[in-house]
Amino acid sequence: MAQVQAFLEQLHHEFKGISAGKLASYIPELARADPDWFGISMVTLDGRTFEVGDIAQKFTIQSISKVFVYGMALEDYGREKLLKKVGVEPTGDPFNSLIRLDEDSKRPDNPMINAGAIATTGLITGHHPAERLNRMLTMFQNYVGNEVFVDVSTFISERSTGHRNRAMAHLMLNFGMIDQPIEEALDLYFQQCSVLVTCHDLAVMAATLANQGINPVTGQRAVGAEHVRDILSVMYTCGMYNFAGEWAFRVGIPAKSGVSGGILAVVPNQAGIAVFSPLLDHHGNSVRGLRVFEALAQEYGFHLFDLSLGRCKFTSRD
Ligand code: GLN
DSSP, X not given: OOXXXXXXXHHXXXXXXXXXXXXXXXXXXXXXXXXXXXXXXXXXXXXXEEEEESSSOOEEXXXXXXXXXXXXHHHHHOHHHHHHHSOOOOOSSOTTOSTXXXXXXXXXXXXXXXXXXXXXXXXXXXXXXXXXXXXXXXHHHHHHSSOOOBOHHHHHHHHHHOHHXXXXXXXXXXXXXXXXXXXXXXXHHHHHHTXXXXXXXXXXXXXXXXXXXXXXXXXXXXXXXXXXHHHHHHHHHHTTGGGHHHHHHHTOSOEEEOTTSEEEEEETTTEXXXXXXXXXXXXXXXXXXXXXXXHHHHHHTOSHHHHTTTOOOOOTTO
16 A cells, blocks of 8 residues: 555646646636646544645635535534425535425425525524624634635625526525525625635545544534534535535545535545645536545545445555
8 A cells, every 4th residue: 555645646746737627617716716726635533644736725615615514504403403404315416406496395405505505504593694604614713723714705706696596595485495584694605605725724624524523633623523424424425516426436435525626525533635626527526636536545445335344445654
């Protein structure tokens, strides 16, 4: 088995020449990214960090935020109450699909598609918008271990162009799936997507989930251990858009991607891993990111069914 740091450097070298894929452009701010940015970061539960490339470049977290806000809603509402509002069924449709709003069940399919994420964000408790935003930022800070900020220009860019998300919220309001005031829920959703992180931050956040909710670097709890299994379950089944089934088959690590080019993945009891590279395939997943994770899963036996069958070959001491 390859030594971890050397293997990450090898993967970075091998895949940095890939120029396939496109920058997301439907949010104008995202089109300003450098297509060459490429970082890989791994944080193990014994506090070791292995990383290479653009691991300190800041970018907006985008859809990866949905994982953590879902965790917050689980804490605010409890599992059974939340399940009545937002389902856990993968859709096989793109993340921004309008057609899967199920009028009969009165709830969006899952919290990883935009409709389900907007509904989930609308449930976050707090007396006024600033209190809800502050609670959310504190939650992110506990995962990251540092202060986090909203990128104001991305927030404004999302708010002024997010007609599809606004349409979804209106449809859900019409079906009785969410309540007023939807503009406040949408603003908070656009703000959560605009939180600035680095590839290293994402690896620490993933390592926190791999460590039953305790940040392995700061020792601080970010989410109740009783919610981690539910969070990882929806990541596993719905985290990679309409590629989630193939990802589960090929890579088999609970993960979440975002349109700014990040992928965050949780190897339970072992490590958090993140890749950042903004060129996306037609599902909206980072092209280089997919290659890195396939190679890592293969090399170290990180697929959940390798882990549970005792076939994991990873040790951070290497
Ligand atoms: N802010 C983006 C949106 O709502 C997030 C999408 C994503 O990362 N898939 O469209």
